[in-house]
Amino acid sequence: MIRFATQMLRAIRRAAGFERGPAELAAKLEALAQRNAELERAVLAQQKIADELRRLQADLSRAQRMAKIGNWRWSVPRNALIEGSDVYAEIHGVAPSEIHARMDRLLDDVVHPEDRERIERAFREADASGSDYQAEYRIVRPDGEVRHVREIGENIADASGR
Numbered sequence: 001m002i003r004f005a006t007q008m009l010r011a012i013r014r015a016a017g018f019e020r021g022p023a024e025l026a027a028k029l030e031a032l033a034q035r036n037a038e039l040e041r042a043v044l045a046q047q048k049i050a051d052e053l054r055r056l057q058a059d060l061s062r063a064q065r066m067a068k069i070g071n072w073r074w075s076v077p078r079n080a081l082i083e084g085s086d087v088y089a090e091i092h093g094v095a096p097s098e099i100h101a102r103m104d105r106l107l108d109d110v111v112h113p114e115d116r117e118r119i120e121r122a123f124r125e126a127d128a129s130g131s132d133y134q135a136e137y138r139i140v141r142p143d144g145e146v147r148h149v150r151e152i153g154e155n156i157a158d159a160s161g162r
Contacts, residue, residue, distance in 0.1 A: 114138075
């Protein structure tokens with residue numbers, strides 16, 4: 001039994017590198033320390049990039065609030081709002097948490113009845129041609145206020161070209 005334990009201990013030491021000479025172990029430790037330093041530098045670089053992205057997003061949000069410019073992304077295949085900025089929700093007179101439900105009724109409740117056919121046609125034409133569009137129309141906010149909006153749409157295709 002002692003002989004087996006001794007053999008196991010030797011096997012473990014060999015696998016862990018303890019039977020190597022001090023110079024070889026020191027070289028391995030140095031290599032590990034260098035790799036660790038490289039990883040730390042990479043993590044710090046990623047953190048700086050993430051911090052810069054957060055700062056730029058905050059700047060964009062602030063600029064949109066100041067200029068009263070909202071932005072949104074719409075999925076044509078799903079016929080649904082993907083995202084709308086807080087300013088976009090404010091323009092429409094709803095809380096940001098309500099903008100998705102409101103935009104689901106875009107042509108029914110949001111666009112002024114007299115502008116609906118023209119705007120629906122503009123959407124269809126831009127989708128069919130893949131072109132960008134610009135439109136000015138009226139929206140009806142939940143409180144009944146009518147607002148004029150100018151919309152500039154950029155058509156961006158997905159990976160399948162849709």
